[in-house]
Amino acid sequence: MITETKLLSEHYDNPEFKGIEGYKKLGGYKVLGDALKMDKQKIIDEVKASGLRGRGGAGFPTGVKWGFLPKNDETRYLLCNADEGEPGTFKDRKMMERAPHQLIEGMIISAFAINSPKSYIYIRGEYDSCIEACEKAIEEAYKAGYLGKNILGSGFDHDMDVYRGAGAYICGEETGMISSLEGKKGQPKLKPPFPAVQGYLGKPTIVNNVETLAAVKYIIRDGADAYRKHGTEKSAGTKLFSVSGNVQDPKTVEVPLGMPLMDLIELCGGLKPGRKLKAVIPGGSSAPVLNVEDCAKAKMDYESLAELGSMLGSGAVIIIDDSNCMVDILATIMHFYHHESCGQCTPCREGTGWLNKIVHSIAKGDGRLQDIDLITKVAEHMMGRTICALSDAAALPATSFVSKFRDEFEFFVREGRSKVKGGLNA
Amino acid sequence: MFELSEEGKQFVKKELERYEDRYSAIIPSLYRVQKENGGWVSDECVAYLSQLMDLPEADIYEVFKFYTMFNQKPVGQxxxxxxxxxxxxxxxxxxxxxxxxxxxxxxxxxxxxxxxxxxxxxxxxxxxxxxxxxxxxxxxxxxxxxxxxxxxxxxxxxxx
CATH class of the missing domain: 3.40.30.10 (Glutaredoxin)
Incomplete structure (x- = not known):
């Protein structure tokens, strides 16, 4: 039987875990006490050795990112990226709602390691329940002496605050988030300089995802070697996957990286009776789509999915069965990126607009055969030419949908209706 | 003329001191104005906030227009x-x-x-x-x- 490996989500079902008393009863804040007695560099080395990679989407090694901070006394900030906006992703919301102290403990340990006096949790504006839960948990942590001056007698001071976003996918991009926190439009900034050198208000800033920061607690608790026992050589640890779409039991699951995709689907109850698997978007809407042949081979880790031309992204797995029209789904995705482009870079602003128009014209039955290649052509001109990755994030699904499901696009153009029974115009 | 309640004014004042930079108070203050203005933010609200916060109107306006959670026209209850x-x-x-x-x-x-x-x-x-x-x-x-x-x-x- 396929089962979960619950490290971060072990106590999700226990409502007591949300409050500080219940959290402490289940071992909460013990790791913080131990960490504060450790050498700061030892914590960074441990995180590096664990192989932990950013769980928000980019998959950059966390310890290496921390290592980019300048070696001086300049004030540095820790920014928790809780702007979960990648379509299909809901794992961070679950954590903030059910285990806010786990995130906060991970953040204090991380802040201590990088010697940061101040951190923010930047939460997307729609997540009212998370904002409430985190604000309450921070208040409790202050009262208990885990935040503020001289934490647990260690001499380390740290303040933490919540910042509410206001509805913009682009603020999940770390420099966009920094712009937003600075009270501006959430437009990304050109890198370099990277935030670790010049971030919030020009000061060194580390931006890490919710799940990443929570994982730090478990790496320090169990040690890097124990953490590495989960997952694969290059994709270490467990990962929270947000599984949705056409599965019987859509939910967040925690499994070791490297689990076969088909096992993950089974873990979520499999497909609905009588339905066949058609495609999977394995890492949020930015990730190139997998067809059935890919799915059979796919393992849920950074390297395996890259080999299949896709990516792990935020771990948002959208299962698509044979009742869906791929033209229709791509139209939904293209509308999203057009809506969310910040407008700063021409290839993205114009490219997402044109992709949206072309795919929608096909989905209305007005497409021409040459439009199918035009999608790929426009997408090619959008990649690698902009300040941030949003442009690529729109181009990648576009090219993958067209190349893997070309027959559906051609059918739609020729017949003016979806190839799928019950699909658009069909 | 739009004006925040006394409580609302106090809120904005506190937000201006809460963060490392005064500009970070723009988003929370816009939320407050939207709440007190029946769910949306008018141009008049932006002008008011500019005076109250002593920040350029254009800087508040561009933030207001960028984010989808600030409603640019009236919405239902x-x-x-x-x-x-x-x-x-x-x-x-x-x-x-x-x-x-x-x-x-x-x-x-x-x-x-x-x-x-x-x-x-x-x-x-x-x-x-x-x-x-x-x-x-x-x-x-x-x-x-x-x-x-x-x-x-x-x-x-x-x-x-």
Whole structure:
């Protein structure tokens, strides 16, 4: 039987875990006490050795990112990226709602390691329940002496605050988030300089995802070697996957990286009776789509999915069965990126607009055969030419949908209706 | 002329001191203004906030226009935002939005004639495991059918 490996989500079902008393009863804040007695560099080395990679989407090694901070006394900030906006992703919301102290403990340990006096949790504006839960948990942590001056007698001071976003996918991009926190439009900034050198208000800033920061607690608790026992050589640890779409039991699951995709689907109850698997978007809407042949081979880790031309992204797995029209789904995705482009870079602003128009014209039955290649052509001109990755994030699904499901696009153009029974115009 | 309540003014003052930089107070202050202005922010509100915060009007205006959660025109007392992104669409999100629009006799983005309801189609709200879903003001309503959605809206309406 396929089962979960619950490290971060072990106590999700226990409502007591949300409050500080219940959290402490289940071992909460013990790791913080131990960490504060450790050498700061030892914590960074441990995180590096664990192989932990950013769980928000980019998959950059966390310890290496921390290592980019300048070696001086300049004030540095820790920014928790809780702007979960990648379509299909809901794992961070679950954590903030059910285990806010786990995130906060991970953040204090991380802040201590990088010697940061101040951190923010930047939460997307729609997540009212998370904002409430985190604000309450921070208040409790202050009262208990885990935040503020001289934490647990260690001499380390740290303040933490919540910042509410206001509805913009682009603020999940770390420099966009920094712009937003600075009270501006959430437009990304050109890198370099990277935030670790010049971030919030020009000061060194580390931006890490919710799940990443929570994982730090478990790496320090169990040690890097124990953490590495989960997952694969290059994709270490467990990962929270947000599984949705056409599965019987859509939910967040925690499994070791490297689990076969088909096992993950089974873990979520499999497909609905009588339905066949058609495609999977394995890492949020930015990730190139997998067809059935890919799915059979796919393992849920950074390297395996890259080999299949896709990516792990935020771990948002959208299962698509044979009742869906791929033209229709791509139209939904293209509308999203057009809506969310910040407008700063021409290839993205114009490219997402044109992709949206072309795919929608096909989905209305007005497409021409040459439009199918035009999608790929426009997408090619959008990649690698902009300040941030949003442009690529729109181009990648576009090219993958067209190349893997070309027959559906051609059918739609020729017949003016979806190839799928019950699909658009069909 | 729009003016914040005394409590609202105190809130803005505190926000201006809360962060490392005064500009970080713009987003929270816009939320407050929107709340006190019946759910949306007018140009007049922006001008008012500029004076109150002693920050350039253009800087507040561009923040206001950038983020989708600041409403640029009046909305109903119940702001119904139906997710029509991938997983919700696959599970009937668009039909749900159409059904609610029809029931209230409004087009997407419009306010109903009694001022009670605005229905909009929105992008992913991070609740894909409970698709289809929608947000009504600050609340998430999940695992909906057209019937259960209308039922819950009726009960929210009666609380107004």
């Amino acid at each position: 119940l702001h119904v935002q139906v997710c029509t992104n991938i997983s919700c669409s696959m599970n009937g999100g668009r039909e749900l939005a159409d059904h609610i629009c029809k029931a209230y006799n409004v087009k997407s983005g419009e306010v109903s004639s009694d001022g009670k309801v605005t229905v909009s189609r929105v992008e992913c709200l991070g609740s894909c495991d409970t698709a289809p879903m929608m947000q009504v003001n600050d609340r998430y309503l999940e695992n909906l059918t057209p019937e259960s959605a209308l039922e819950q809206l009726k009960s929210l309406e009666s609380e107004l």
